[in-house]
Amino acid sequence: MDKIAIVKTFMAEIESRDPTRASRYLSDDFVFQGPAQHQLDKDDFLQAIVAIREAFPDWSFNLGEVTERGGRVRVQISPGGTHTRALRLLDMISLPATGTIVDLPPETLQFIFEGLLILEIRVEKARKGWMGKLLAELGIPHPTRALEPVT
Secondary structure (H helix, E strand, O other), X not given: OOHHHHHHHHHHHHOOOOHHHHHHHEEEEEEEEOOOOOOEEHHHHHHHHHHHHHHOOXXXXXXXXXXXXXXXXXXXXXXXXXXXXXXXXXXXXEEOOOOOEEEOOOEEEEEXXXXXXXXXXXXXXXXXXXXHHHHHHOOOOOHHHHOOOOO
């Protein structure tokens, strides 16, 4: 399988009913570099995806153009879904269902590989990134400030 096929399959699996299946495409040293104050490791990233899928049963990243250059894959996404269940992110945020339909603006993810495993996903040139924009749409105005443990 080539890198573009790996990314497309990975994205389909994180949108599935069991997004943890996508872990087989991630290296043990995987990191997600987004707008958060800290990067997410493999386990935290997968937990966040599971939480989003549970809170937004119709969630989709709405994959757009997928290109490869220099061994890196760039993916255009336009994420969205309907917030019908409680959102609990990494024991930091707990938000009851709002019924809000979230339709986020397009942005680009860059996938960096180690062999045929995904080593890193970077959100390109985004002030808040899709996660920050998602939280803002749900009423958390300063998402990075909201990322404190829930007591």
